[in-house]
Structure formats: structure tokens, C-alpha cells
Amino acid sequence: MTNYLVVGAGLFGATFAYEAAKRGHQVKVIEKRNHIAGNIYTKEVAGIQVHQYGAHIFHTTNKKIWDYVHQFADFNRYTNTPIANYHGEIYNLPFNMNTFNKLWGVVTPEQALAKIDEQRAVLHGKKPENLEEQAISLVGTDIYQKLIKGYTEKQWGRSAKELPAFIIRRLPVRLTYDNNYFNDPYQGIPIGGYTQIVEKMLANDAITVETETDFFEHQEEYLKNYDKVVFTGMIDQYFDYCYGELEYRSLQFETEELDQDNFQGNAVVNYTDAKTPFTRIIEHKHFEFGKGDKHKTIITREYPKTWHRGDEPYYPVNNSANNALYKKYKELADTKAGNVIFGGRLGQYRYYNMDQVIGAALVTVEKELD
Ligand code: FAD
Ligand code: UDP
Secondary structure: OOEEEEEOOOHHHHHHHHHHHHOOOEEEEEOOOOOOOHHHOEEEEOOEEEEOOOOOOEEEOOHHHHHHHOOOOOEOOOOOOOEEEEOOEEEEOOEOHHHHHHHHOOOOHHHHHHHHHHHHHHHOOOOOOOHHHHHHHHHOHHHHHHHHHHHHHHHHOOOHHHOOHHHHHHOOEOOOOOOOOOOOOEEEOEOOOOHHHHHHHHOOOOEEEEOOOOHHHOHHHHHHHOOEEEEOOOHHHHOOOOOOOOOEEEEEEEEEEEOOOOOOOOOEEEEOOOOOOOOEEEEHHHHHOOOOOOOOEEEEEEEEEEOOOOOOOOEEOOOHHHHHHHHHHHHHHHHHOOOEEEOHHHHOOOOOOHHHHHHHHHHHHHHHHO
């Protein structure tokens, strides 16, 4: 039997804790926030599950992970169909025939493709090397200007020319009239919210949980008292930023309770112009098909901001400079960190979705426990 300390009660930490306890190990979970579940934390207000850290839609191609997460919640059939608001003009996302029709009046896939081909000619066949080139190559210059450039540069706080191409490849481009934001065969929102998933994962007598507890306040003691540590905080902070800071993007959430039933008619509306300071507004009740108080709705505006020490590091900025720096920290982790395992979005410095975090935690479980 091993005595584990898990740092961070997010999805990675909770998955590891659940699997370790199931195998008869003792686990202590510490979490610096005043609640469990990390960024997937949801809280019920006026009968509505409020996503406290931005819209979370579970989607995966992996049947095993879909089945795995169903141990802890039932899911509704929510399909993400966000819309973009560009100076009051509304477009469907992801980029599909509805978008192309509204923008260009084209009706058939062939006409849409011809228009995209005409616009991507500005690249002269060059292989896309950054987000701007990748976007133009996928959908042409009009969509890049109206729906991508402003949003992206607000979100990441830098020119789209300085961002990696993979970020925009997260979004499908379709020559069909299909507004589903994801290609994955499995998608939904847990009925009753996400927090229950982590609650159930941690509901084992072999697991104790302590919130409002920061690892760095008693680091030496923890390292001495536990056989192994699973650390899901920032890897650069763990090593006291000895090679310098990795970059993150932070966010500020502004949540409002409104005395009306329906504010925007959709769960997610992106504001893709450069001027509007927020990137999106989510209206939480639409994740659950109009559940909740009929006279109230709750909306959250999401303002991107530069991360400084002490802010919440929501997104790793995986450009080549940061990835190279992460590699140095990873080498340190592999050679000098003794009994510490690093995991999750911050511990592995990866733009992981929830299903990928569960997948990564299960890989760690397999290596460590099986
Ligand atoms: P976290 O949830 O960040 O958990 C890490 C925990 O460790 C945190 O609770 C933190 O407080 C704690 N911690 C850190 N340092 C310390 C310390 N020193 N001591 C104690 N505790 C510490 N994924 C999807 O699949 N679909 C989506 O629609 C989606 N939308 C997203 C929207 C936003 C705005 C964001 C930011 C992310 C989104 N994600 C989405 C990604 C998803 O949130 C992550 O994949 C997942 O939550 C990561 O889990 P984690 O355990 O790695 O990290
Ligand atoms: N994006 C965009 N316009 C949009 C939505 C997304 O340009 O209306 C770009 C932007 O660069 C963003 C990336 O696509 O960072 C990935 O979008 P996704 O919705 O996956 O972002 P997340 O939900 O992870 O913030």
C-alpha cells in the first residue's frame, strides 16, 4: 500500500485518486481553492447549473472514456452549436455551409469551395506556419477577418501570426449544413452538473480531501510524509520558475443574474470583433434545455487577460518557445523530482480537453499502479 498525496482536486487529480483508492492505496487530496473539481466546477443557482470557470462541454471520440465518465453522471444530449456575433451580424459556427451561405450567398459546397480557393490564393500555395496562415488556408480571408482574427487576438493577447496553427485546427470546417461544433461521436453535459463527477470520484474512505490548502505552504513536510506526490499545479512553479516562467492566458469571468427567461437564445455566443473586450457570453440554462427558474437567467462574460503570478492560469500558451521551456522543466521532473508525478493541464502544460485529461490520468494510473 502506498500513501499518495494528490495536489489539486481537478479532474486529473480526482481520476488518479479514485483509481488509487480502488486499488487499496491511501490518498490525501489537497486543493488550494475553497471547492473541489478544479475548472469543471459547477454550482446550482436558481435551478441552473452555473459553469463557474467557463462553458464546459464534454465531447470525445473515445468510447472507453465516454463509458468511464458515465460511472459518475448521466449526460444529456446537448450538442454545442455556438454562434458568432460580429458587430451585430450573426454567423453559425463552426465554419460550415450556413456560415458560407450567410457570408457569400453561396448555396452548394462546390460554390463555397470555389470561394475559399479564390481567397486562399493569397498564400501562393505556402504551407501554413502560423494560426493566421492556417486559418486563411482553411476558410479564406473573409472568415479570417470577421470570425477569427479579432477573437483569436483577444483570446491570446498576441498577433495571430505569432500563434501555433494547431489552435485553429481545433475547429471543424464543413461543407455541410451542420452546426455541431465538434466532430466527436460522443457529446453532452452531465445532468446535475460536473461537480458531482469529482465528488463521486473522491467518495472513498481511503481518500481524504482538504480544500484551501496550498502545497507550497508546506512543501517539504508533504514531500517527507508521503510516499508519492501527484502534482497537478503549474510545473514551472513547482521548480520555483528556475528556467523562467511558462506563459499562460488568464480569464476574468463576469456573471450576472437577470430577471428574464431568455437573454440570448443560445448557450454560447462568441463576440468575434476586436473591440468588444470579452470573447463570449454563455447563458447557462441553455446547456440544460430551459431548466431552471422561468423568470431568471444567468449569463457569464469571459474577458481574456494576461497572466501574472497569482492569477489563475487557465490556458497554456503552447507556442514553440514555451514548449521548448516546458521540455526543460519536464527533464527536471524526470530526473530530479524523485517521487513526484506531474499531471493535467498545468502539470503537463498541454491544452487538454476534459476527455484528454481523464485519458492522461488513466495512462499515469496504468504506469504507476498496474
Ligand atoms: P484543473 O481543473 O486546473 O485542476 C487543477 C487543480 O489544482 C485546481 O483546482 C487548482 O486550484 C489546484 N492547484 C494548483 N496548484 C495548487 C497548489 N499549489 N496547491 C493546491 N492545489 C493546487 N474541456 C472540455 O473538454 N470541453 C470544454 O468545453 C472545455 N471548456 C473549457 C473552457 C475554459 C474557459 C477552460 C479554462 C477550460 C476548458 N476545458 C474544456 C478544459 C478543462 O477545464 C480541463 O481539461 C480540465 O479541467 C483540466 O483538469 P486538470 O485537473 O488538469 O486541471
Ligand atoms: N476561434 C475563433 N473564433 C471563434 C471561436 C474560436 O477564432 O469564434 C479560435 C480561437 O483562436 C480559439 C480557437 O479557435 O482560441 C479554439 O477555439 P475553442 O472554441 O476550441 O476554444 P476554447 O473553448 O478552448 O477556449
